[in-house]
Amino acid sequence: MTRAVVIGAGIVGLTTGLALRRAGIDVVICEQAPEIRAAGAGLGLWANALAVFDELGIGEQVRAVGKPGEMYFHDPAGRLLDTPEFGVEDHRYLLVHRARLNDLLADAVGRENIRLDTGFREYEEHASHVEVRLSGGGKEEADVLVGADGTYSAVRAQLVPGTPAQEHPGHHAWRAVIPAADITVLRNRLVLGPNGCRGGYVRTHDGSVYWLVNQFQSPPLTGTRKQQALDRARHLEDAGEDGILTDLIDATPEELILHNQIMLVPPLPHWVSARVALAGDAAHAMSPHITAGATLGVEDAGLLGHLLGSTGDVSAALAAYEATVMPRYARAAELSATVEHSPSPQDFARHYAAFSHWMTTQPLRQLDESQVRA
Incomplete structure (x- = not known):
């Protein structure tokens, strides 16, 4: 054999x-x-x-x-x-x-x-x-x-x-899976924004929510992982939008947020x-x-x-x-x-x-x- x-x-x-x-x-x-x-x-x-x-x-x-x-x-x-x-x-x-x-x-x-x-x-x-x-x-x-x-x-x-x-220069990703809790997520949403930012949120099979934020050609990182994700999320939600992505990031404990410098x-x-x-x-x-x-x-x-x-x-x-x-x-x-x-x-x-x-x-x-x- x-x-x-x-x-x-x-x-x-x-x-x-x-x-x-x-x-x-x-x-x-x-x-x-x-x-x-x-x-x-x-x-x-x-x-x-x-x-x-x-x-x-x-x-x-x-x-x-x-x-x-x-x-x-x-x-x-x-x-x-x-x-x-x-x-x-x-x-x-x-x-x-x-x-x-x-x-x-x-x-x-x-x-x-x-x-x-x-x-x-x-x-x-x-x-x-x-x-x-x-x-x-x-x-x-x-x-x-x-x-x-x-x-x-x-x-x-x-x-x-x-x-x-090798590093994919300037390419970073932040993400987490959290219970929906008090945030109502009625639909999945993936957004393409300016400054090389992409992100959104999708509901999982068990009722949790997976959110993610990515950026190409990111400037040098400053602040906590949560602050870094929030800074990019602002490029993905126009004034007057529901702000769910920001709310999800805000509700995520810092230790649950995963950050990666993308490697190739x-x-x-x-x-x-x-x-x-x-x-x-x-x-x-x-x-x-x-x-x-x-x-x-x-x-x-x-x-x-x-x-x-x-x-x-x-x-x-x-x-x-x-x-x-x-x-x-x-x-x-x-x-x-x-x-x-x-x-x-x-x-x-x-x-x-x-x-x-x-x-x-x-x-x-x-x-x-x-x-x-x-």
């Missing part, structure tokens, strides 16, 4: 572990943290990710911990930035809570297959296997190693030296070797303004499971994986840049819909078994 070691028990690592197990591969997932946990709050999943979860037999469970939504944008006065050239299906996604999705995936993989408090140190490739050395002096021998260890991937550092995560992974010359592969943010961490990083990572996981389960030739399977995912991600990066550099909010809305249309109507194709045989 083929054996795999997956580094990282985030959403992509757990999905990779599940996809490999469903393909008949023996899997161990190593996570350096002492518990299964998720960095961040809400997470958007598009139809192509949900299709992967359906194939893995957990689609309905994933939908049960999420709330369907539609990604439409408004201006600060509340006017819809319409995109008539795209249909409703190009705007639909599922908002899930990261921690709940992680728990669901950990249960589906089998927690007995996850080793917590086990960090990755290095690997050594051999003709017949890869030796994975772990923290505390432990080691594992496997047929394949998958680095799903995120933006700051230690696996990537060895596989593709000299490619540390530079384009890589390769994602695989004969027995090692990168997946998700480890290979292609991208700006969250297109809400697609997790979806693209879930696609990576599904394809790895399909290819490695279709042949005993690990090297051929990984070569086919790289040949498929690298061009797709290069196109995703091009479309993401087009959205980011939109000259107006209306253009941003239109380019965003064009990206989601491309991503969901041209999902990562499943290769036929004959295409991955040596």
Whole structure:
């Protein structure tokens, strides 16, 4: 039986572990943290990710911990930035809570297959296997190693030296999930404003509210996280608007507000070797303004499971994986840049819909078994 070691028990690592197990591969997932946990709050999943979860037999469970939504944008006065050239299906996604999705995936993989408090140190490739050395002096021998260890991937550092995560200059994000409490939130609202600011709020499946604020080309930060978020929210609500975003930020305890300097992974010359592969943010961490990083990572996981389960030739399977995912991600990066550099909010809305249309109507194709045989 083929054996795999997956580094990282985030959403992509757990999905990779599940996809490999469903393909008949023996899997161990190593996570350096002492518990299964998720960095961040809400997470958007598009139809192509949900299709992967359906194939893995957990689609309905994933939908049960999420709330369907539609990604439409408004201006600060509340006017819809319409995109008539795209249909409703190009705007639909599922908002899930990261921690709940992680728990669901950990249960589906089998927690007995996850080793917590086990960090990755290095690997050594051999003709017949890869030796994975772990923290505390432990080691594992496997047929394949998958680095799903995120933006700051230690696996990537060895596989593709000299490619540390880079700051997306001036790009910051603030967000939180809070109970609605005394603030009435009757609808979801995502707003594109001046000064590179974007943000809004969406209701979650359990009655809470997820709010977020982003800014491109931000000036140097001053004040508390709450004050930083409030300063940007003022660009997103015209006088006379309901002020719900400001009220939600005001009502959020400082310690619940997450702030991130957005980090990117530079384009890589390769994602695989004969027995090692990168997946998700480890290979292609991208700006969250297109809400697609997790979806693209879930696609990576599904394809790895399909290819490695279709042949005993690990090297051929990984070569086919790289040949498929690298061009797709290069196109995703091009479309993401087009959205980011939109000259107006209306253009941003239109380019965003064009990206989601491309991503969901041209999902990562499943290769036929004959295409991955040596």
